[in-house]
Amino acid sequence: MSDHDPNAPLAETPLAALHMRLGAKMVLFAGYSMPVQYPLGVLGEHKHTRAAAGLFDVSHMGQASLSGPGAPEFLETLCPGDIAGLEIGRMRYTVLMNADGGIIDDLMVLRLADNAFHLVVNAACKNEDFAHIEAHLPADLSFTPRPELALIALQGPKAAETLATLAPGVDRLAFMQSAHASIDSIDTLITRSGYTGEDGYELSCANADIEKLTERLLSFEAVEPIGLGARDSLRLEAGLCLYGHDIDTTTSPIEAGLIWIIPKARRNAEAGFPGAARIAREIADGPSRRRVGIKPDGRAIAREGSAILSPDGGRIGTVTSGGFGPSAEGPVAMGYVPPAHAKVGTSVLLEVRGKQHPAQIVKMPFHPHSYYRGQ
Amino acid sequence: MSEERYTEEHEWVRLEGDIAVCGISNYAQEQLGDVVFVELPEVGRVVAANDEIAVVESVKAASDIYAPVAGEVVEVNSGVEDDPEIVNRDALGEGWLFKIKLDDTSEASKLMDESSYEDYIAGLDD
Structure with a gap:
């Protein structure tokens, strides 16, 4: 993770104008101008998400495509997770490891096809993550950052029934399953996932369409826009790590309580991902x-x-x-x-x-x- | 004098004889957002003006509260410790924080009156 270069222009997401219209209070986060709260306030937004449905702009996060022969095996040289065994259409939480067994970033890996993946990484880490992946990329694989894509999250007990009225069947997806859907003619990649501990979805579509999709979702009585303030209190209550705070390049997945992201077959020094020796040692001796x-x-x-x-x-x-x-x-x-x-x-x-x-x-x-x- | 006087740090003071009732302004509670914790000074503590004396925390952050005037803390509002949200609901009334027995009762008159304070916050960037 890098600090924002103070001389770099402040980035905004394709929803910046909508945030203004919704009365958001904006803050600098990972180099982006982001809504920290809307008029409902952090406490109200938090409670609303737990009771109904909250809509979050997470377009600052880094999305990328990886494809080519041996793509799953390549990801397993960077991450300790079971990628080769991931079913098509399913997503998995994993981490990019450094040689010392620390965490470069945590990320979501979605398998679109045998040899095609969609990745979602943290905003503050995306440039380093992408450079890291490209530096290790075999010549026959293709890796493409997708800055033309935006991302929103719809989270809470009313997320499923709300989204299912626009994309029938998404309520039958299980946690970490995905689907493509056309919502008001907008091509959308939907995963049943999130960062609040609630049931919900993340929706990826073209930057050009995200405002229309967001306003459509906000038109539902159950849905309120939610800022970064409540996003943080929701994920903290859910016990989820925030990169750069709860995990970083010095913390190992074992120290962080993330052993569940490493399949048993990879819990050894010869597993082939960076830092595997430390993982094996900490499993044997305790961190x-x-x-x-x-x-x-x-x-x-x-x-x-x-x-x-x-x-x-x-x-x-x-x-x-x-x-x-x-x-x-x-x-x-x-x-x-x-x-x-x-x-x-x-x-x-x-x-x-x-x-x-x-x-x-x-x-x-x-x-x-x-x-x-x-x- | 029963009207409030204000500091640039957004505390208010209301004189009741030689006792200054102190709290945070409406502007301050709006900026802070939902107050979830208040830490108040010990009764009996002697403070100088601008001493850090209390802390008001919202969901977002902790904010130091400074003594608007010099004197001895003679009472604190335990009601806001039990129900911090009172500070949002009624910052200038039930949401008062502490009372200071003034060393010098003229000290409060040096603070801004309400209209000066309104001009002052109008000049602040949000």
């Missing part, structure tokens, strides 16, 4: 730290960077994400601590503005996931 959920006993909010202390006052770790969880009805946090302090129910202290506040290690998510797993 030196683990990502944990932390629930403060009181109301004080421990934000990113707050020290985590053992009950005797010694520093054991750092909060990587923390905030107020509107659905959890109190402060929530995640951070890294040594395994000895990582067990659920362990007491810790969180330092906020020089004061120590008691807290407990808890199981994540802080708010239950409601993914649709199919019939």
Whole structure:
């Protein structure tokens, strides 16, 4: 992840004009001018998404196409996930690894055909990610960033019934399945996925069509536009990692609690992805730290960077994400601590503005996931 | 004097004898958004004007609150600790934060009156 070059022009998504009309408050995020909230406010937007359906502009994220013979095997040289075994039409969460076993970025990989994939990476990382993939690309594969595509997410318990009125059958997709649909003649790639812990979809279409598609979705009573503020509190309650905060080039997937993204057959030093030796070692010996959920006993909010202390006052770790969880009805946090302090129910202290506040290690998510797993 | 006086940091002060009731302005609560946590000073603490004295947190961020005047903290509003949203609902009334017994009752008159404060916030970039 790179910081935004202050001299570079501020980018905007194809929905910038719509955000203005909707009364959004805009902030700089990953080099883009993005809506942090709309008039409903962060708390209201968060609750609305959990109760009905929220619509998010995520067009700043990087989309790309990868195709050619051996494309799945190539992805497995960069990622620890099972890509070769991914069914056509299904998507998987994985990470790009560095040689030290750290995480270059987390991403979604959708298999469109035997040898064709659609990738979605983080906005702040996309230039480095794409350069990294191109640098390792075999000559007979084709890799194409897709800046002409926009991306929105529709999330919440009313997402399925709402989208199904425009794209019949999408309510029968299971979590991480995809479909192509024509919505009001707009060619749309739909995946049942998201970043809120709720059931929902991400929809990719041409930049030229995204405003029309977004306004069509916003025309439903159940759908409200949601900014980055609520996107962050929703994903934090869902226990999902934010790249550059909860995971980065120093954290391994094992430390981050992401062992589930590595199939058993690849949990060894010879698995052929960068950093496999560290993964194997940490599985065998245990990592030196683990990502944990932390629930403060009181109301004080421990934000990113707050020290985590053992009950005797010694520093054991750092909060990587923390905030107020509107659905959890109190402060929530995640951070890294040594395994000895990582067990659920362990007491810790969180330092906020020089004061120590008691807290407990808890199981994540802080708010239950409601993914649709199919019939 | 029963009307509010304002600081450039968006605190307000209302004098009741030699006691200054203090809170944050309507403009401040609107800018902060939904308040979810308030940390108030200890009663008995002696403060100088502009000392960091309290914290008001919205979903988005924590904001330091500065003492608008010098004196001794004589009371805090435990109601807003239990229900921080009162600050959004009634910033100038039920959402007051703390009371300071003034060293010098003329100090508050140096702060902006309501119309000066309105001019001041009109001149701020959003």
